[in-house]
Amino acid sequence: MLTAALALVLVPQAPATAPVRPLRIAAYYPWFPEGWAYAGLDPFTHYRPSMGYYDLADPPTIAHQIRAMQYGNIDAATYSWWGRGSQTDQRLAAHLAGGARLGFRWAVYYEAEGYGDPTVEEIRADLEYLRDSYAVSPGYLKVDDRFVVFVYGDRSDGPGCQAAQRWKRANTVGAYVVMRSFSGFRGCTAYADGWHPYSANKYEFDLPPYAYSISPGFYFAKDPAPRRRRNLRTWARSVRHMSRSATQFHYVISFNEWGEGTAIESAAQWRSRSGYGRYLDVLHAVPEAP
Numbered sequence: 001m002l003t004a005a006l007a008l009v010l011v012p013q014a015p016a017t018a019p020v021r022p023l024r025i026a027a028y029y030p031w032f033p034e035g036w037a038y039a040g041l042d043p044f045t046h047y048r049p050s051m052g053y054y055d056l057a058d059p060p061t062i063a064h065q066i067r068a069m070q071y072g073n074i075d076a077a078t079y080s081w082w083g084r085g086s087q088t089d090q091r092l093a094a095h096l097a098g099g100a101r102l103g104f105r106w107a108v109y110y111e112a113e114g115y116g117d118p119t120v121e122e123i124r125a126d127l128e129y130l131r132d133s134y135a136v137s138p139g140y141l142k143v144d145d146r147f148v149v150f151v152y153g154d155r156s157d158g159p160g161c162q163a164a165q166r167w168k169r170a171n172t173v174g175a176y177v178v179m180r181s182f183s184g185f186r187g188c189t190a191y192a193d194g195w196h197p198y199s200a201n202k203y204e205f206d207l208p209p210y211a212y213s214i215s216p217g218f219y220f221a222k223d224p225a226p227r228r229r230r231n232l233r234t235w236a237r238s239v240r241h242m243s244r245s246a247t248q249f250h251y252v253i254s255f256n257e258w259g260e261g262t263a264i265e266s267a268a269q270w271r272s273r274s275g276y277g278r279y280l281d282v283l284h285a286v287p288e289a290p
Contacts, residue, residue, distance in 0.1 A: 022249060023248065024076075025075065026074045026076075026077045027077070027253045027254035027262075028077035028106075028254070028255045030079060031056075039222060041221055043258075050265075050275075057090075066104045069280075071280055071283075072252075074252060075104070076106065079108055081108040081110060082112070092108070095139070096134060105141035106140060106141060108130055117162070117163070120169045130175070131147060131175070143193070146176040147175055149175045151179045153180040164188040165191050167179065177192050178249070196210060197251070200215050202228070206241075208245075208247055210249065211248060212249075213251040214239060214241075214253065215228075215254070220259070221258075235282055236282050264283075265280070
């Protein structure tokens with residue numbers, strides 16, 4: 001939930017030497033209901049969400065998910081965005097409106113960089129579109145009054161810092177760009193405002209001073225067995241480690257990536273008395289360290 005401490009993260013007002021609480025942020029996927037059926041599987045997951053196979057064009061469903069994340073002391077979420085006119089684009093306004101009402105923030109997660117090499121002109125046009133269409137919303141995440149964009153990427157982005165340099169040239173709108181890390185990324189840090197790991201198949205990943213990510217396990221829908229098994233004790237340990245980290249972002253992977261089996265929202269397999277499920281119960285019990 002947004003607190004005075006979080007306001008220091010979004011728009012710093014204290015001296016530079018004052019401690020600032022990290023931002024707990026979750027990876028969120030708005031590609032449902034179409035995402036429930038994929039690659040010949042229906043549903044495309046090993047699990048059964050407690051809400052059923054929902055539709056994220058539905059404002060009450062969005063509000064329920066925001067409240068669930070807030071219960072887990074999650075202040076914001078990255079929003080998987082697949083470009084102008086996509087179904088995820090069409091649902092973004094409703095998510096921002098829900099966030100504005102409930103005191104929650106969203107930041108676009110720019111997916112296209114992970115599956116191709118958008119040109120400087122394409123990136124600039126997308127950033128201008130995001131600025132003009134969405135960033136004005138009080139539901140959009142800001143850092144230092146700049147709208148935040150997380151950027152996916154792949155291993156080929158590493159040598160020569162090609163992707164980071166393209167984003168640096170394209171960002172004429174003042175977005176706060178958080179690139180995905182890769183081996184050797186520290187040689188490219190001058191080209192981005194922040195960095196994050198997307199390490200869904202690892203229980204924990206520490207990337208100081210930028211981000212600390214955690215995941216409950218990994219069980220891809222087409223796999224016959226989990227690549228990393230879920231264990232609540234391991235999850236609780238990861239949450240404690242993350243809460244003590246002084247990194248800027250505490251990144252929970254994920255709230256609802258059901259296809260990869262990293263979701264932490266309530267499911268039949270881990271229901272709890274709170275109604276939010278055992279993984280969010282752990283996050284609720286372990287707030288961010290002051």
